[in-house]
Amino acid sequence: MLLADLTSPQVRKLDRNLPVIIPIAAHEQHGAHLPLFTDSYLLGEVVRRTEVARSTEVLIAPLQWLGNSHHHRDFPGTLSAQPRLYLDLVQGLVNNFLEDGFSRILVLNGHGGNDIPGQQSMFEIRQQQRRRDDLLLLFSSYWKLRPTEVDPARGFRQTEMGHACEWETSMMLQLGPQLVGDYQQAADVDPQGSFLPAYRAWVTQDRSPVGHIGFPALASPEKGEYLFTLFATGVAALVDRIRCWNGHPWRE
């Protein structure tokens, strides 16, 4: 169910073991062919499908569209919270639910730049609440919850999420094709070129002068529908595990 559609007395009556999803996304440049709100549109659709599949079994907060996107600030239109402010913002949202008595929280992420501050937010809350043994504080990006790898028989070149890439462009073609520009002319930008095993601090210009990372020209609405189904299935499965959590670690 959607928190935004409930009344406060209705929230008061809810089971406190209900899984809570806090969706966090972004408003940032997505190359020359996708809109700034792409991450929020895509996560919103994954969450919508999860709500359809598990409506009475999960409480879903309104999507937080302002993300940590400073690495994209060389591209106009990108809106970003300062990283430390963002960390506090996510913590504040989670703490609102803890104060209301909920204890099983999934922060569901739709933007790579939120990954580190989002996880740090949850880690710090756990330290502050260290005496409690009933808390399940989880963080994941939606694409990491896919139950299987993408099917190569469907023509995918990418095996991981990029940026304004084959995956994101496909999902936008499925969700809002009128918002997608000339993706077929977008050049290939190899997502590799990492500095592994080290982590290199980066701005988008280091990896892509054009703003996208991956292979948007290979996108199709059929691939988009396939990806949405894959990701929403993964989120729904995680909701089930959270709901059934018995206080012990999960086994694979």
Ligand SMILES: [Zn+2]
């Ligand atoms: Zn994106």
